[in-house]
Amino acid sequence: MKAGEDARGARGEGPRKLGLCVLCGLPAAGKSTFARALSHQLRLERGWAAGVVAYDDVMPDAFLEKAGARPLPSQWKLLRQELLKYLEYFLLAVINGCQMATPPNRTEAMWEDFITCLKEQDLISSAAPEAQSCYLLTKTALFRPLFLILDDNFYYQSMRYEVYQLARKYSLGFCQLFLDCSLETCLQRNGQRPRPLPAETIHLMGRKIEEPNPEKNAWEHNSLTIQSPACASEPSPELTDLLLAALENPVKYVEDNVEQKETDRTICSTNILHQADQALRRIVSQAMKEAKDEQVLPYNLKLLAEELNKLKAELLEDLREGNRKYLCVQQTIDISDVISFFHYEKDNIVRKYFSKQH
Incomplete structure (x- = not known):
C-alpha cells in the first residue's frame, strides 16, 4: 500500500488536522524558548506532531558574512517568501500523503537548513532512495495532528497575513501568539546574547511592531497575548483551548480556488x-x-x-x-x-x- 493510502486510512473519513501557529514579538522576548517548550508539551501531553521553524535558524547567513550587515528589507522579504514556499511544499506532502519534492528554484543553504530543521524534529526522514530530489515523511508527520510553530518577529501584520493566506489556501488551522515583553527587558536579554542585535534595531522594531488586533481584523480572531517572562511556565489552559479551536475550525477554504488546489497536488508528485x-x-x-x-x-x-x-x-x-x-x-x-x-x-x-x- 502506498504512503498516501496509509495516510488516508489512518485519517479515516475526517479531514487531516493541520495548523500553523505564528509566534510574534520583539527580538529577545523569549519566543524561541517558548516555542520549544510549547512543541514539547504538544508532543508529550497531546500526542500531536509539532515542529518549530525558527526563521533565524533557517535564513542563510550568507548576506551577513558577505556584507557584514543585515540584508536589505527587500532581500529579507524575498527570503521570507521563499521560506513560505518551502513550508508549502512540506504541507502539500503531508496533505497528500506523499514524498516532499525539492523546489526547482531555491537558495541551497536555506533549503538545506530547512531540511535539517524538519529532520531534527522527526517530520522527514531522508531522501527517497529512488529520487534524491524528494524526501520521505515520517509516520509522526503523516498520522498525527500536526502544528507548525513559526518563530519570528512578524512585527508587521502583513507578514503574518501571508501565513494566514497559506492556511486559507489549504484549509489549515491558524492562530497567533504575541509575546508581550517590555522593551527594557528585551534590550537587557539581547545584550547577554553571543551575537546581539544593535540596540537601535530593537528600538526601531518596538516603534513599528503591530500587535494582533482581532477587533479590527477578522482573520486575527484566533490570537492570544502572552506575558513574558511568565511565558516560560507551563502553557495555560487558555493557550491550549486556542490551539484546539484552531485545529477544529480551520480557515474556510476559498471555493473558487479549486483549480489551483489541483495544480498544487500535481507539484507534490x-x-x-x-x-x-x-x-x-x-x-x-x-x-x-x-x-x-x-x-x-x-x-x-x-x-x-x-x-x-x-x-x-x-x-x-x-x-x-x-x-x-x-x-x-x-x-x-x-x-x-x-x-x-x-x-x-x-x-x-x-x-x-x-x-x-x-
Whole structure:
C-alpha cells in the first residue's frame, strides 16, 4: 500500500488536522524558548506532531558574512517568501500523503537548513532512495495532528497575513501568539546574547511592531497575548483551548480556488511536469506574439499555433510517461533541460513561418 493510502486510512473519513501557529514579538522576548517548550508539551501531553521553524535558524547567513550587515528589507522579504514556499511544499506532502519534492528554484543553504530543521524534529526522514530530489515523511508527520510553530518577529501584520493566506489556501488551522515583553527587558536579554542585535534595531522594531488586533481584523480572531517572562511556565489552559479551536475550525477554504488546489497536488508528485507546463505555455505565448509582430498571415498563425501546441503536448506526455523520446535518457531531468530543448525545436518551427513572409 502506498504512503498516501496509509495516510488516508489512518485519517479515516475526517479531514487531516493541520495548523500553523505564528509566534510574534520583539527580538529577545523569549519566543524561541517558548516555542520549544510549547512543541514539547504538544508532543508529550497531546500526542500531536509539532515542529518549530525558527526563521533565524533557517535564513542563510550568507548576506551577513558577505556584507557584514543585515540584508536589505527587500532581500529579507524575498527570503521570507521563499521560506513560505518551502513550508508549502512540506504541507502539500503531508496533505497528500506523499514524498516532499525539492523546489526547482531555491537558495541551497536555506533549503538545506530547512531540511535539517524538519529532520531534527522527526517530520522527514531522508531522501527517497529512488529520487534524491524528494524526501520521505515520517509516520509522526503523516498520522498525527500536526502544528507548525513559526518563530519570528512578524512585527508587521502583513507578514503574518501571508501565513494566514497559506492556511486559507489549504484549509489549515491558524492562530497567533504575541509575546508581550517590555522593551527594557528585551534590550537587557539581547545584550547577554553571543551575537546581539544593535540596540537601535530593537528600538526601531518596538516603534513599528503591530500587535494582533482581532477587533479590527477578522482573520486575527484566533490570537492570544502572552506575558513574558511568565511565558516560560507551563502553557495555560487558555493557550491550549486556542490551539484546539484552531485545529477544529480551520480557515474556510476559498471555493473558487479549486483549480489551483489541483495544480498544487500535481507539484507534490510531478513537480517538474508542472513547472515545465507553465514555462512552455509562456514560451508559446511569446512566440505567437512575435509572429504577429512579424505580420505572419492569419492562416499561417493558426498552423504555427497548432504545431507549437502539438510539440508542447508531446513533450509533456513524454516527460509524464518517462519514455524519453524527446529528452536524452538520463535518470533526472532538470527544468532547464526541458526549456532548452523546447526553445531549440520551437525556433526551427517558427523559422519556417517567418521565411514564408519573405
